[in-house]
Amino acid sequence: MDSVQLLLIIGAGIAVSAVARKRDLEPGMIIVVLAAAASFLPGVPRLELDSEFILAVVVPPLLYSATRGASLAAFGANLRAIVTLGVLLVLLTAGVLGLVAAWLLPSLGAAAFVLGSVLAPPDTITTVSHGDEIGLPKRVTSILTGESLVNDATALTLFSIAVGVVGGEQASWGHGGLQLLRNAVVGIVIGAVFAVATLWVRKRLGNPTLETALVLLVPFTAFLVAEHVHASGILAVVAAAFLISVNLTLDPRHQYPGAYRTRLQEAAFWPVLDFVLETFVFAYIGLQLRFVLADLAGSADPGLIRTLVAAGVLLLVAIVFRLAAVYLLFGRWTLREWMIQRRVARDASFRAEYERRGRRGGAPSTVPTQREALLVGWIGMRGILTLAAAGSIPPRVPGRDAILAIALFVTLGTLLLQGTTIGWLTRRLRFDLSAERAQEREMRGRGQRIVEEVGHEPAGDPDAGFEAQRLALGRAVMERRLTEEIARAMIDEIDLRQAARHTLPPARA
Known part of the structure; x- marks a missing residue:
């Protein structure tokens, strides 16, 4: 496979993917189908x-x-x-x-x-x-x-x-x-x-x-x-x-x-x-x-x-x-x-042990x-x-x-x-995701409160506030007060805010 063929493949993939995504189709499936069809064109070499x-x-x-x-x-x-x-x-x-x-x-x-x-x-x-x-x-x-x-x-x-x-x-x-x-x-x-x-x-x-x-x-x-x-x-x-x-x-x-x-x-x-x-x-x-x-x-x-x-x-x-x-x-x-729950219902000692040691x-x-x-x-x-x-x-x-x-x-x-x-x-x-989404909103609110408790930038060190917020979210995950997914999403947002803080010109007085 030479470099020209590789560039043509990737360039065609960009075009195909753009069209496929607009029509909610899987780009990989479209690419492999079109490539298979293209293999029958006269003069197409076998790539090894x-x-x-x-x-x-x-x-x-x-x-x-x-x-x-x-x-x-x-x-x-x-x-x-x-x-x-x-x-x-x-x-x-x-x-x-x-x-x-x-x-x-x-x-x-x-x-x-x-x-x-x-x-x-x-x-x-x-x-x-x-x-x-x-x-x-x-x-x-x-x-x-x-x-x-x-x-x-x-x-x-x-x-x-x-x-x-x-x-x-x-x-x-x-x-x-x-x-x-x-x-x-x-x-x-x-x-x-x-x-x-x-x-x-x-x-x-x-x-x-x-x-x-x-x-x-x-x-x-x-x-x-x-x-x-x-x-x-x-x-x-x-x-x-x-x-x-x-x-x-x-x-x-x-x-x-x-x-x-x-x-x-x-x-x-x-x-x-x-x-x-x-x-x-x-x-x-x-x-x-x-x-x-x-x-x-x-x-x-x-x-x-x-x-x-x-x-x-x-x-x-x-x-x-x-x-x-x-x-x-x-x-x-x-x-x-089902068998465990039946035993839990009729055996008090087993129920106590089951609840103590958990899953x-x-x-x-x-x-x-x-x-x-x-x-x-x-x-x-x-x-x-x-x-x-x-x-x-x-x-x-x-x-x-x-x-x-x-x-x-x-x-x-x-x-x-x-x-x-x-x-x-x-x-x-018809999955009911209302409870799952409510829990996610509650967890998101908890993460926001953790960030707010830390505060923002201390005087003279604009980056210290962002670092403190990330560390607080990390500790909350380690202490199981926050899920890993929510913490990561919030840290991504903090990263963007910190980057914007260094990119945007300072506000005029």
Whole structure:
């Protein structure tokens, strides 16, 4: 791929995205469809990239950016649901889809499970980013955000194990299971080390440009170092992003003068980088369509027709299996909660003990309802990770073209069937968000009172008042008097006011 083609892809992506957003359409879906159509134009060359390029260059910054906005408190409050969906469900989905793929396309052999791992993780970050517009309940948003971060790590680790088994680098699936656990632990440790080092260096640079450049290096270096020692690069990136974003915003020990300028610069920088990388991947995969179909048409096994049929079946299985699995997993909690409440009602000693120790294991305060389970189950679109993983499959893997084509069709199918109907389904389910919004207003008012109690600028130091307000909000989060989301939103506003204070000319007497 030369530089002219790359510039044309990004330029076209800007135009397509502008039109798509005005019509409330998903830009990624439009870009991949148009790129697929463009691949059939005469003279369009086949674009080839090294199989490691997409995973090493595209995925880490996208994942870091998505993690920056996630709430650590909400992650912990919904830990059971997140781990269940992000680990257990991904493993089950990869196994089921791998078995179905092996039955439909026997020529793939063990590579069917490479396909299963590629199709397993749903990409819900884009949907969650429009949660308020769609009307998603806060708990659904928190679960889907956490799931998207965890399932990426699970799926990519499983993907690397499956590719290793196919290539003869991995001895067995049992050994791969132990490797999955070891990769997760080592990856998290590496991410934590990079976070600590970044926090220490960052406040000593004293320059927003240098600080932003330092943070930009974190997802790449954490990912590559973790992968070099055969650990989970994805979990390294997630752990680093969580620790850096939370500490820089809320922890008083990591606050320093001028940090607001860096936060504002990063808030503008990361969405631009996200757009460029997502546009590139969607367009790159779409532009492969004609060539992949031509290769399949010229092969006897699996062949074009069988591959397209397999793609349709796998699309249906992926959608139905997620719906059924989410209902069963959430239903198990509902049954357990019902049994606990019955015992609480008839056993006074158990009730006293239950109330004393409270909830344990990171469970949400209440069990997800059937309507929430239906919504979580339906929001299962495949997206950027599926396409990136499919594009990174080494040429030595049998049936690579078939896997790439199926990944493309399943992604498009879920975007068309599920992505375009989420808003309609949410409205039909008629969630009552009045209590949630009232609580948010009350929490916002509490945060405003905390800021007002601090006061504004002391004489002779215009920045000290802003710093004191941010520190007060951070302490309120640590003391659980304020939610992390509200505190972050208010700190963003304080940053803007402080920047305006230094930008606007002083008022005339």
